[in-house]
Amino acid sequence: MFINRKIVQSVILGAAAFGLGHSASAQQAYPSKTVQVVVPWTPGQATDAAARMAADKLSNAMGQTFVVENKAGAGGTVGAAYVARTKPDGYTLLAGSTGSITTGPLLNGASYAAKDFAPVSLIATVPYVLVTRSDFPAKSAQELVDILVKNPDKYTFASSGVGSIGHLTAELFTNRLGIKATHIPYNGSAKALTDVMSGEVTFMFDSPTSIASHVQSGKVRAYAVSSKNRSQTLPDVPTVAETTALKDFDLIAWIGLLAPAGTPDSVLDALNQQINANLVGQDVQNRYRTLGIDLATSTRADMARVIADENERVGNLLKTAGIKK
Structure with a gap:
């Protein structure tokens, strides 16, 4: 039996093209189901309200429901620990903050560290x-x-x-x-x-x-x-x-979205792009103003730097001031 090589080559090339197209389609499909946004605090707090605003904007922009779930306890560490243990596929996110990501591990003996999360974007800051x-x-x-x-x-x-x-x-x-x-x-x-x-x-x-x-x-x-x-x-x-004489004084709380470490860059980039494109407008500004928080979005890299800098400064301050639980 003779096999036409041109036909075989065509079949192979076609299959390869289908595979590439199918792979690209799968990547572009995110999110293909409901995304859980975990807030490690009780409903009604600033982190909760900012997370709900972001979830609403992402739902409208990405065509899937982003549902907020509150998992409060132990200074924000219960919900954060839950997200740190979940599959890094982009379908479970954390509405994190200074309390859950920085002081939780440094002061409250949390079972996780900042490195266990992949920053997506800031969504708000809170000056004191x-x-x-x-x-x-x-x-x-x-x-x-x-x-x-x-x-x-x-x-x-x-x-x-x-x-x-x-x-x-x-x-x-x-x-x-x-x-x-x-x-x-x-x-x-x-x-x-x-x-x-x-x-x-x-x-x-x-x-x-x-x-x-x-x-x-x-x-x-x-x-x-x-x-x-x-x-x-x-x-x-x-x-x-x-x-005052403290010309470089700058210490704020932040609120942002994070995913478990290991979440694909394509997913993190898609989320970051949509947050920066859609968490804007007078409705957001007005809502944030009633909450006493400031609108702030960022690149993934900038959020990572905010967390790293904060961990260093807060860690040093805890030692200098002798702060212990």
Whole structure:
């Protein structure tokens, strides 16, 4: 039996072309089913709200449902640990933040590390605001610093808990300026802020979400925000860098999407592209402003740098300040 070589070659080439086309089609098909976005906090918090906004935009842009599921507990580490163990195929994402990715492993003994995740994109940042009671004698951040420096160990600062972003920001602020003040940790920021407003505690760094209405009503005095740029929620409040000697001061919380390490680059790139293209617009800005968070997207590489830099700075700060759970 004779076989026509030209026919065989045609069949082989056709099969190869089909295989390549089929492979490319499979790659382009992501997502082909529902994507789970895990929020390691309870519903209603800033991370949850930002994740739901991103999930809604991704659902509309990518033609599949991105469903948010809350897996709270242990300072954000329960949900993060769950995602770290899942298959790295892009169908389980984490709405991570400073608390779950940085302080969780460094301070709370989490079973994972930042390297166990692949950054997708930032979706928001949260600056912290330096506040005192409304009638405290200092009229500016520098005047507040002068009073605190001249009276070591006389004053106190509050936080929502040991290792919280407000605590870390205050520790960095006081350490770099040579301020000696006593830390008073609370279980959450509500009671802490109440005691600052009454004068029971001198000052604190808190999120715009918590303090914006009190600033507007005159119940607290806002001196400065911890970010290098002014807050979109409180644009009239200067930065620490603008009002003190700390010209490079910049410490914020971030919120972003991450996937398990090992997720294909094609999937991560597709998600990043859609976030940057669709998490925009006045509706997003308006929603974020009500939450007290700032809109921020990024490349994958830039988000990786944010996490690496934060891990180094927070790790050093924990050691310098002797912060332990």
